[in-house]
Amino acid sequence: MSLLSIPVAGGLVSIAAAVLLYLRLKKASISSARMAEIANDISTGVQAYLTRQTRTILTVMPFLAVLLGLWLGWGVAITFVLGVVASLATSLLGMNAAVRANVKTAQDASKSATGAFLTAVYGGSIMGFSITGLSLVVLSILYLVFRDPEPMVGFGFGASLAALFAQIGGGIFTKSADVGADLVGKIEKNIPEDDPRNPAVVADLVGDNVGDCAGRGSDLFQTFSDDIITGMIVALVYEPKYGPLVVFLPFLLQCAGIISSLIGVLSIRWFKQRKPESAFNMGMAVTTVIAMATSLAVCQFLLHDLRIWVAVFLGIVVTLVASISTRYYAGSHSRPVHEIAEASKRGVALNIITGLAYGLQSPLASIVMIVAAVAGSYALSGNLLLAVVAVNIGTDLLIGYIMTADAYGPIMDNASGIAEMSGAEEGVVRSLSSLDAVGNTMKATTKAYAMSSGTVTSFVLFATFFRLIKLDSINVSAPYAIAFLFLGISIPYLISSLLIGSVARTAMQMVDEVRRQFATIKGIMERVAKPDYAACVDIATRNALREMTLPGLISIVVPVAVGLAFGGPALGALLIGSVTSAALLGPFFNNVGTAWDNAKKIIEVQGDKGSPAHQAAVSADTVGDPLKDVAGPSLLIFMKLVGMAALLIAEAMH
Numbered sequence: 001m002s003l004l005s006i007p008v009a010g011g012l013v014s015i016a017a018a019v020l021l022y023l024r025l026k027k028a029s030i031s032s033a034r035m036a037e038i039a040n041d042i043s044t045g046v047q048a049y050l051t052r053q054t055r056t057i058l059t060v061m062p063f064l065a066v067l068l069g070l071w072l073g074w075g076v077a078i079t080f081v082l083g084v085v086a087s088l089a090t091s092l093l094g095m096n097a098a099v100r101a102n103v104k105t106a107q108d109a110s111k112s113a114t115g116a117f118l119t120a121v122y123g124g125s126i127m128g129f130s131i132t133g134l135s136l137v138v139l140s141i142l143y144l145v146f147r148d149p150e151p152m153v154g155f156g157f158g159a160s161l162a163a164l165f166a167q168i169g170g171g172i173f174t175k176s177a178d179v180g181a182d183l184v185g186k187i188e189k190n191i192p193e194d195d196p197r198n199p200a201v202v203a204d205l206v207g208d209n210v211g212d213c214a215g216r217g218s219d220l221f222q223t224f225s226d227d228i229i230t231g232m233i234v235a236l237v238y239e240p241k242y243g244p245l246v247v248f249l250p251f252l253l254q255c256a257g258i259i260s261s262l263i264g265v266l267s268i269r270w271f272k273q274r275k276p277e278s279a280f281n282m283g284m285a286v287t288t289v290i291a292m293a294t295s296l297a298v299c300q301f302l303l304h305d306l307r308i309w310v311a312v313f314l315g316i317v318v319t320l321v322a323s324i325s326t327r328y329y330a331g332s333h334s335r336p337v338h339e340i341a342e343a344s345k346r347g348v349a350l351n352i353i354t355g356l357a358y359g360l361q362s363p364l365a366s367i368v369m370i371v372a373a374v375a376g377s378y379a380l381s382g383n384l385l386l387a388v389v390a391v392n393i394g395t396d397l398l399i400g401y402i403m404t405a406d407a408y409g410p411i412m413d414n415a416s417g418i419a420e421m422s423g424a425e426e427g428v429v430r431s432l433s434s435l436d437a438v439g440n441t442m443k444a445t446t447k448a449y450a451m452s453s454g455t456v457t458s459f460v461l462f463a464t465f466f467r468l469i470k471l472d473s474i475n476v477s478a479p480y481a482i483a484f485l486f487l488g489i490s491i492p493y494l495i496s497s498l499l500i501g502s503v504a505r506t507a508m509q510m511v512d513e514v515r516r517q518f519a520t521i522k523g524i525m526e527r528v529a530k531p532d533y534a535a536c537v538d539i540a541t542r543n544a545l546r547e548m549t550l551p552g553l554i555s556i557v558v559p560v561a562v563g564l565a566f567g568g569p570a571l572g573a574l575l576i577g578s579v580t581s582a583a584l585l586g587p588f589f590n591n592v593g594t595a596w597d598n599a600k601k602i603i604e605v606q607g608d609k610g611s612p613a614h615q616a617a618v619s620a621d622t623v624g625d626p627l628k629d630v631a632g633p634s635l636l637i638f639m640k641l642v643g644m645a646a647l648l649i650a651e652a653m654h
Helices: 002-027 033-072 074-108 113-146 150-188 201-237 244-271 276-302 306-330 335-344 348-361 364-380 385-394 399-421 426-468 479-520 533-547 549-566 568-605 612-653
Strands: none
Touching (some): 002 113, 002 244, 033 150, 033 201, 033 399, 033 533, 033 612, 074 113, 074 150, 074 201, 074 399, 074 426, 113 150, 113 244, 113 399, 113 426, 150 201, 150 479, 150 533, 201 244, 201 385, 201 533, 244 276, 244 385, 244 399, 276 306, 276 399, 306 335, 306 364, 306 385, 306 426, 335 612, 348 568, 385 426, 399 426, 426 568, 479 533, 479 549, 479 612, 533 549, 549 612, 568 612
16 A cells, blocks of 8 residues: 555645645735736636535535435445535636636736746646646545545546536536627627627636636546546456556556646746747647656556556557647648638638538547557557556546646636736737637647547446446347437437527527617716626526536436436447547537637738628637537536446446
């Protein structure tokens, strides 16, 4: 058990780094009264939403905990509660850091773009360091207590449940506010994106945090945790081959990833004179090289089997290929995005058609790489499922760095909005807008990473499920199996429909409210009257919390009901169908939505704001918003939540 001291120490170092960076942000003073006022409005909105969201989740948690305790034992119930609480804790810490970093970034931009860039990077790293560190420490302690990974499945289920509600609720909030602000502000009133005259602008900035920051943080926390838990369950099967130390493989590999990410994030300062995107790429390169070296040492020390390290390496390659593919299909400098921008000159229809054409082919490269990595590692290792687990953990090794890059996006987006709303100098606004464009690309890249990692995680989850229930195969030619396979395929479509519809309904209310304020509050357009920002925040909050319930229930109830009523083979077929469908829909939504967004930005950079082409691009971007920021990320979490629910069913069968 002494080996557990290594991941505990690594986790504590990561948490300490997050706390120190947070305290540094907290001490920072803001000289601009107007910036401080806007930041306070954003912070108030964020806290109001998160308080109500946390209250909603905690209302459901005791009921589920009691059911799990009566059904599977109180050990599972306790770990479930810890999973929910830990996920919420990381979201809250990262969220508080983001809303402090945004105004500090805006202020630093008046001195230098480099200073603003680094502030946003280190503000984002607080989320990355806290989610990885806390997960590693808590899971290490839980293993010390239970000496068995199976009760820890409850922790993964709790983390996945909290992540799903956080992502769905945050996604509906941010996109309804974004759509409402764009449709009335940009198109009808022809005012800039973050104009303080727009009543929905504060809700939009709040949404960037609760959706892109808190939601993604919860998502990656549960991915990181799920992979450790499933990895331990599978590793125990190979104890006769590798010895008792094999169970520590997931812990030590993830610890290696944490240390690599820490060094990678710190190394960004070395490249600060480069373009921001290049600095991020160099930091990623540093993280990748260290991760490969440290994971090699772990595999050699623990297993003396380099085939497992090759599998880890293939997992890292999966994430890199996913990033490259996303940059090609959705990056601001890519040919597909420029073609979409060019198509906008001929109307919104051709913009959307061009985007759909590229979006539908975009998942292919990642899927091919995932298949190659899983099949290759399995064959190379002599048909060891442990090798597939190693591929899965390999996709996680960069998670601390990935989360840093992801959180940079909403921080910089908020900073740009704060600068514009506060009347900062044109040069400052332009500088932050340029840095914000980098954040948009980084968010797309990290979503691609999350989708590829989530797909491999889901594969490992249902492979682990099959092993636990001792099921070697499913006869898919049998009508019974085919029925549940098709049911599984259809569920991601249903959930996507519900989520997109929720955004539409909430956005309609937002549009009506923004129009009402422009019509009834005299002097808004003349800047002599202040809009009622709180009313728009309240609409987004109430609707997000209400609309997130049904998709969440479907994700939990359907697999549990199928497993209990029809048994393991039926649930296995459902899992295969759900993962297959979501693994293709998720990247499609992510890539096409981001491509439409960046096509709009290209037109804006060209100085064509307000033109027919720009209006067409804004309309297409509005369509893409709920796809890339609500449906896509939620499907990723759905895949893993279904898998963790299946493992609970397997526990009951076992």
